[in-house]
Amino acid sequence: MLEQIEGSKAVARAVASCRPEVICAYPISPQTHIVEALGSMVKGGELKSCEFINVESEFGAMSALIGASATGVRSYTATASQGLLFMIEAVYNAAGLGLPMVMTLANRAIGAPINIWNDHSDAMAVRDSGWIQLFADSNQAAVDLHIQAFRLSQDVSLPVMVCMDGYILTHAVERLDLPEQESVDKFLPPFEPRQVLDVDDPVSIGAMVGPDAFAEVRYLAHAKQMQAMELIPTIASEFRSVFGRDSGGLVRGYGLDGADTIVVAMGSVLGAIEDAVDELRGAGIMAGAIGITTFRPFPISAIREAIGTPARVVVVDRAFSAGMGSILATDVALALSHQSVRIYTVVAGLGGRAITRTSLVHCLEDAANDALEPLTFLDLDHDVVNRELARMGKDRRSGPSAENILRDMGLPGSG
Amino acid sequence: MAYRQVKFYQTGSFAVGGRLLDTPERTVQSGMSRTNALTLGHRACQGCGEALGARYVLDAAMHATGNKVIAANATGCLEVFTTPYPETSWQVPWLHSVFGNAAAVGSGIAAALRAKGQTDIRVVAQAGDGGTVDIGIGCLSGMFERNDDVLFVCYDNEAYMNTGVQRSGSTPPAARTATTEAVGEEPGNPWGQGKDMPRIAMAHEIPYVATATVAELHDLEYKVEKAMEYRGARYIHILVPCPLGWGSEPADTIRLARLAKETGIFPVFEAEKGEVVATSKIRSKVPVEDYLSLQRRYAHLFKPARRDDVIDAIQDSADRNIRRFGLLGEA
Amino acid sequence: MMERPFAITLEVGTSRANKTGGWRTQRPVYVDRLPPCNDACPAGENIQGWLYRAEEGDYEGAWRVSMEDNPMPAVMGRVCYHNCETACNRANLDEAVGINAVERFLGDRALTGGWRVEVEQPDLAGRVLVIGAGPSGLSAAYHLRRRGHEVTIYEASTASGGMMRFGIPAYRLPRNVLDGEIQRIVDMGVGIELGHKVCDLMVEMEGGGYDAVYLATGAEIARNAYIPAGDSARILDALSLLRTTAGMTYPQLGRSVVVYGGGNTAMDAARTAKRLGASEAIVVYRRTRDRMPAHDLEVEEALEEGIKMRWLSTIKKAGAEKLLLEKMELDAAGFPQPTGEFEELEADSVVLAVGEEADLSLLQNVPGLDMSGGMVHVDSTMMTSYPGLFAGGDISQAERTVTAAIGNGKKAARHIDLWLKSGGMWARLPGAPSKEEHQPAPAGERHRIAGWGDLNTWYYSDAPATVRPKLDMVRRQSTFDEVVLGLDEDNALFEARRCLSCGNCFECDNCYGVCPDNAVVKLGTGMRYEFDYDYCKGCGICAAECPCGAIEMVLEET
Numbered sequence A: 001m002l003e004q005i006e007g008s009k010a011v012a013r014a015v016a017s018c019r020p021e022v023i024c025a026y027p028i029s030p031q032t033h034i035v036e037a038l039g040s041m042v043k044g045g046e047l048k049s050c051e052f053i054n055v056e057s058e059f060g061a062m063s064a065l066i067g068a069s070a071t072g073v074r075s076y077t078a079t080a081s082q083g084l085l086f087m088i089e090a091v092y093n094a095a096g097l098g099l100p101m102v103m104t105l106a107n108r109a110i111g112a113p114i115n116i117w118n119d120h121s122d123a124m125a126v127r128d129s130g131w132i133q134l135f136a137d138s139n140q141a142a143v144d145l146h147i148q149a150f151r152l153s154q155d156v157s158l159p160v161m162v163c164m165d166g167y168i169l170t171h172a173v174e175r176l177d178l179p180e181q182e183s184v185d186k187f188l189p190p191f192e193p194r195q196v197l198d199v200d201d202p203v204s205i206g207a208m209v210g211p212d213a214f215a216e217v218r219y220l221a222h223a224k225q226m227q228a229m230e231l232i233p234t235i236a237s238e239f240r241s242v243f244g245r246d247s248g249g250l251v252r253g254y255g256l257d258g259a260d261t262i263v264v265a266m267g268s269v270l271g272a273i274e275d276a277v278d279e280l281r282g283a284g285i286m287a288g289a290i291g292i293t294t295f296r297p298f299p300i301s302a303i304r305e306a307i308g309t310p311a312r313v314v315v316v317d318r319a320f321s322a323g324m325g326s327i328l329a330t331d332v333a334l335a336l337s338h339q340s341v342r343i344y345t346v347v348a349g350l351g352g353r354a355i356t357r358t359s360l361v362h363c364l365e366d367a368a369n370d371a372l373e374p375l376t377f378l379d380l381d382h383d384v385v386n387r388e389l390a391r392m393g394k395d396r397r398s399g400p401s402a403e404n405i406l407r408d409m410g411l412p413g414s415g
Numbered sequence B: 001m002a003y004r005q006v007k008f009y010q011t012g013s014f015a016v017g018g019r020l021l022d023t024p025e026r027t028v029q030s031g032m033s034r035t036n037a038l039t040l041g042h043r044a045c046q047g048c049g050e051a052l053g054a055r056y057v058l059d060a061a062m063h064a065t066g067n068k069v070i071a072a073n074a075t076g077c078l079e080v081f082t083t084p085y086p087e088t089s090w091q092v093p094w095l096h097s098v099f100g101n102a103a104a105v106g107s108g109i110a111a112a113l114r115a116k117g118q119t120d121i122r123v124v125a126q127a128g129d130g131g132t133v134d135i136g137i138g139c140l141s142g143m144f145e146r147n148d149d150v151l152f153v154c155y156d157n158e159a160y161m162n163t164g165v166q167r168s169g170s171t172p173p174a175a176r177t178a179t180t181e182a183v184g185e186e187p188g189n190p191w192g193q194g195k196d197m198p199r200i201a202m203a204h205e206i207p208y209v210a211t212a213t214v215a216e217l218h219d220l221e222y223k224v225e226k227a228m229e230y231r232g233a234r235y236i237h238i239l240v241p242c243p244l245g246w247g248s249e250p251a252d253t254i255r256l257a258r259l260a261k262e263t264g265i266f267p268v269f270e271a272e273k274g275e276v277v278a279t280s281k282i283r284s285k286v287p288v289e290d291y292l293s294l295q296r297r298y299a300h301l302f303k304p305a306r307r308d309d310v311i312d313a314i315q316d317s318a319d320r321n322i323r324r325f326g327l328l329g330e331a
Numbered sequence C: 001m002m003e004r005p006f007a008i009t010l011e012v013g014t015s016r017a018n019k020t021g022g023w024r025t026q027r028p029v030y031v032d033r034l035p036p037c038n039d040a041c042p043a044g045e046n047i048q049g050w051l052y053r054a055e056e057g058d059y060e061g062a063w064r065v066s067m068e069d070n071p072m073p074a075v076m077g078r079v080c081y082h083n084c085e086t087a088c089n090r091a092n093l094d095e096a097v098g099i100n101a102v103e104r105f106l107g108d109r110a111l112t113g114g115w116r117v118e119v120e121q122p123d124l125a126g127r128v129l130v131i132g133a134g135p136s137g138l139s140a141a142y143h144l145r146r147r148g149h150e151v152t153i154y155e156a157s158t159a160s161g162g163m164m165r166f167g168i169p170a171y172r173l174p175r176n177v178l179d180g181e182i183q184r185i186v187d188m189g190v191g192i193e194l195g196h197k198v199c200d201l202m203v204e205m206e207g208g209g210y211d212a213v214y215l216a217t218g219a220e221i222a223r224n225a226y227i228p229a230g231d232s233a234r235i236l237d238a239l240s241l242l243r244t245t246a247g248m249t250y251p252q253l254g255r256s257v258v259v260y261g262g263g264n265t266a267m268d269a270a271r272t273a274k275r276l277g278a279s280e281a282i283v284v285y286r287r288t289r290d291r292m293p294a295h296d297l298e299v300e301e302a303l304e305e306g307i308k309m310r311w312l313s314t315i316k317k318a319g320a321e322k323l324l325l326e327k328m329e330l331d332a333a334g335f336p337q338p339t340g341e342f343e344e345l346e347a348d349s350v351v352l353a354v355g356e357e358a359d360l361s362l363l364q365n366v367p368g369l370d371m372s373g374g375m376v377h378v379d380s381t382m383m384t385s386y387p388g389l390f391a392g393g394d395i396s397q398a399e400r401t402v403t404a405a406i407g408n409g410k411k412a413a414r415h416i417d418l419w420l421k422s423g424g425m426w427a428r429l430p431g432a433p434s435k436e437e438h439q440p441a442p443a444g445e446r447h448r449i450a451g452w453g454d455l456n457t458w459y460y461s462d463a464p465a466t467v468r469p470k471l472d473m474v475r476r477q478s479t480f481d482e483v484v485l486g487l488d489e490d491n492a493l494f495e496a497r498r499c500l501s502c503g504n505c506f507e508c509d510n511c512y513g514v515c516p517d518n519a520v521v522k523l524g525t526g527m528r529y530e531f532d533y534d535y536c537k538g539c540g541i542c543a544a545e546c547p548c549g550a551i552e553m554v555l556e557e558t
């Protein structure tokens, strides 16, 4: 059913069609519209047999989902940024306990400095938590991935996080194909938990595990992720057969034929990248792109297969590990470790900075000419940082640089 | 005293059971078919009040619900001594998530049960004092104000025991812990800090709040069973002496719990919707010293020099409890 | 059963594999301690034992436990001075358990219910002669008969009961009660020859073909006090006053009666005088009240009835209607010394109650008896130095009470039984087993007494003693109706349930409940409990919280 709709509301509809039974809501931009919409569906009676809990914190949200999931119901919440960090102990716990649930992460930067705009820092902060992390590159993908996420989650008994770029996707209104309820019901069988708190068959969940078995538990967690890796394409193809569209999967290639400069990225930036690829191809540069849909488990083989043997790979990352560099690029480099290829990292779109096609095209041209720095911050204001660096050099105690930079730029400091 | 207290029959209803009492007047614990929700082989210290309290509570809850209880447990001694892989001592469905979220996990379980239409199954969330009054207070307060159908039980041993006896918001003044050592001008835990969780719970005006100790089983079971008659958020705060953390004889666990009540140090009462509706009267008032002197965490009040100022101050606060809750007089 | 995710999710109850008993340095053990009441009872009654039954409302069972030791609960429930209550731990809590009142309740129930005692049929029955049908003789006869022996009592008097009949007045011990309990013993097959006064024991022993003899002739000679008296002075002794009164002939004592002496007999004499019409009954005693040998309760009851007391006084002279008294004072050692101060007291008659002595004349021909101090001396088996001759009761001991007499009778019966079986009957029965086969069983080890400190009295709910109702005063002062009335069933049950069960498990379930390690196994009603040493960590809570001290912690051997 095609509809002109905001991304958040579309996701809410998709989630609702999966018949969640417990939803926890806690406000944080840019995720709020999703839970608000779900809340009104529950309250309005459209979403039946569902408990909508206004929790007191994200930690409470995730914790309540842990309880709900262990009791055998389909559970859902959405968060972003600070909210994700606030719940992080429980995030790890949900994965460690192998509890199926789905969480939307409306990707947003992490403070300080506090910033409500999009980047992938939040998702990266929990990349080792044991959750499955799927990235939507469009709102249609976001809708579809949520449906697949519920399926995947219950099939492998792991929590699944669907990442969608805050504002860029969550607040974008576009024409989307919303799934019909019957199709979802067909695609998503009833939830049969692997372990459940059952008064007729009691178990103790959440034991303390010492050195004697902890490594095994971790190994098994990894094995489950590997199972998920196998399952994700299967689920995607089932999805195609029910809904008639390609969606999900591990990676998605664009213009890879004969490409010698391949851009790898996640999320909504792929749209701009595809445009840039088209433009570069037009200019005779053999560019291509790979979008990573499944970030955890990290699809090394799928990437290898898709990428072939290009001369260079440019990883466009919306997150950044200070002191190290791009997280995504590190992972991609691992996937490419079997071959010799130049890897460029472009850190772009931090804290909501727009990634323009022009800048991208420039940058990729440089890369195609091997004139790009190995690590590039797209559209960085070099004057500002240089001034600050100079000051820092003079006076080691020059105050928080974020505020200094803002002052230099003539913007009011964030109080 | 709200349960029917039987007097005159030898031990009346003060002891656990007794062949002279009619079966309904005996405790759940006295029954040969009690659940033993917490069973043999757990690894709590000798004389652990928390182990005892937890069995009391869950068996009573099982009894009250026809064996339909799911428990959520915070990190802490109770979790560690019951579920070290590969053995668990629980015999009820039980879930441990993390330290500070037992109340929220309980909320989630309750929500799931409601969604499934299984509201005959009831939820008990439990934590130590640290998991309740400190790190868990956010989730707990949320559970309270939403009036989720969860009975939250705090096993108060007045410190973070599992991590080696550090101060919590429930540690009483002057008590020695590993982070409030008995050194300096004011040895032990400082005065004027800490939280009175039962009264905080009452401020949420939830249907039921009660305190109890492991020394009065009839009272404790009555409160658990009564709590199970209500829907919504309920809170029971149970004093559970800890031989390790308190420096007391394992055999004195129940005695100390009794003395805590009989001195007025630990007021035992019930409240409905924020109002105190019943108090357990002190049977024979004893000076706080009788209680303090049995515990090495208070040893510095007696040696090398006797600290009458501190003992008196503790007596004053016990007396204030007695006034505030009307703990003296006929039961 | 679902498949469990490895390590994170565990099968319930699996910690049973972890045997925590290994942590233990001390172990709890269940013990039975001797309750102080039992210990103090001169008749050796298992008081706690019968209260345990009575608590449950099993009165007949309770009575039967009592009858193991004491053949006359209805009598004892009235006249015993209840040392048990003095020793009772409950006194430290509020007031002693009204043991005596419950005993009486049980005794009376038995009489109305016509409950009987079985007689054993032993392989070998002896023939035992008992002399004197006072409490001691009757007790010995009862216990011997229960063991199946043939028993005959020779009783000098025309009625049995000894001092219970001819000393203790009817207002304290109604005769139907006494008769009922004696009759029950007779019904067991004990033969009593009334009016058979034994004058020479040697003759009776040799002639009667008895295997053993129990001598229980009491102490029935009133001691005399020399008082210079005018001819018209009316002086009589308390025993004969009580004896005639018991025979329903009421002597004329006049308006004012002085009783001389401070013992129980004096109290009974004074109270009897009052009932016989004396407007003044005054007890004159050499020392102070606290030194009076009379039991406190008796003094109390006498005072209630208007008996006057003159302490620190002796009678110097008795005239027609007046007595001359000398005031005394106590010296440092507590002995009364004359002061030389005199006063007069009106008295129509003087009753002497200055003690009783045993008549030992029937023993003159028994060789080798130790009768120093006017008593027949016995060894620890109650046997005199003459083989086969046992003695007990007032004739052989200083504690002259019905209870002690009954206790003696029981103890003697046990030893007579053993003595008979271990050779006393040897000569008479050719088929009798050899001496070696019948060694007296060594006395069982006595349990440690359950003292106040062994109890955790917090658990006992508050229950002050029941007050025994009493007859109204007018009737007390003018009739021989029983003064102290019995308990009704509610009261008796209540009173029994006040017992703390010192030192003996009463199945309160505390140990079962309070063990943090679930290491106490409840075996079911009446079957008590067991420790599961596989799991018991030896914390000692069970022992600390056992109300009655029936659990002991002992060091684990390493």
Ligand SMILES: Cc1cc2nc3c(=O)[nH]c(=O)nc-3n(C[C@H](O)[C@H](O)[C@H](O)COP(=O)(O)OP(=O)(O)OC[C@H]3O[C@@H](n4cnc5c(N)ncnc54)[C@H](O)[C@@H]3O)c2cc1C
Pocket (backbone or CB within 6 Å): C079, C080, C081, C131, C132, C133, C134, C135, C136, C137, C154, C155, C156, C157, C160, C161, C162, C163, C164, C167, C168, C169, C196, C197, C198, C199, C216, C217, C218, C219, C220, C242, C264, C265, C268, C359, C362, C392, C393, C394, C395, C399, C400, C401, C402, C403, C404, C405
């Ligand atoms: C006035 C009074 C009140 C008392 N009140 C109490 C009381 O309240 N509580 C209490 O515990 N004690 C009381 N006593 C004491 C108690 O009665 C005696 O200690 C007890 O009766 C002694 O029992 P006995 O069997 O040894 O002797 P007795 O009771 O004296 O019995 C001896 C029996 O032997 C018989 N007899 C004696 N000589 C011969 C013989 N040659 N041949 C055959 N038969 C013989 C006697 O006739 C008598 O029947 C009281 C005593 C008196 C005098």
Ligand SMILES: Cc1ncc(C[n+]2csc(CCOP(=O)(O)OP(=O)(O)O)c2C)c(N)n1
Pocket (backbone or CB within 6 Å): A089, B050, B075, B076, B077, B078, B099, B100, B127, B128, B129, B130, B131, B132, B135, B157, B158, B159, B160, B161, B162, B163, B168
């Ligand atoms: C978030 C977090 N912080 C700290 C800890 C360490 N920790 C585990 S148990 C515990 C103390 C528990 O104290 P309390 O709740 O009073 O229970 P007790 O052990 O005394 O029964 C602490 C501090 C933890 N597990 N998680």
Ligand code: SF4
Pocket (backbone or CB within 6 Å): B043, B044, B045, B046, B047, B048, B049, B050, B051, B077, B078, B081, B157, B161, B162, B241, B242, B243, B244, B245
């Ligand atoms: S430290 Fe205290 S609470 Fe913890 S197991 Fe030991 S006695 Fe129990």
Ligand code: SF4
Pocket (backbone or CB within 6 Å): C035, C036, C037, C038, C047, C048, C051, C087, C088, C089, C090, C097, C099, C498, C499, C500, C501, C502
């Ligand atoms: S309380 Fe009972 S057992 Fe203890 S001394 Fe008294 S009567 Fe005997």
Ligand code: SF4
Pocket (backbone or CB within 6 Å): C030, C504, C505, C506, C507, C508, C509, C510, C511, C512, C529, C542, C545, C546, C547, C548, C549, C550, C551
């Ligand atoms: S605690 Fe109670 S049940 Fe256990 S031994 Fe003592 S009296 Fe018996």
Ligand code: SF4
Pocket (backbone or CB within 6 Å): B047, C027, C028, C514, C515, C516, C517, C518, C519, C520, C531, C535, C536, C537, C538, C539, C540, C541, C542, C543
């Ligand atoms: S309470 Fe339990 S563990 Fe402690 S000593 Fe008694 S039986 Fe053993």
Ligand SMILES: [Mg+2]
Pocket (backbone or CB within 6 Å): B128, B129, B130, B155, B156, B157, B158, B159, B160, B161, B168
């Ligand atoms: Mg604690």
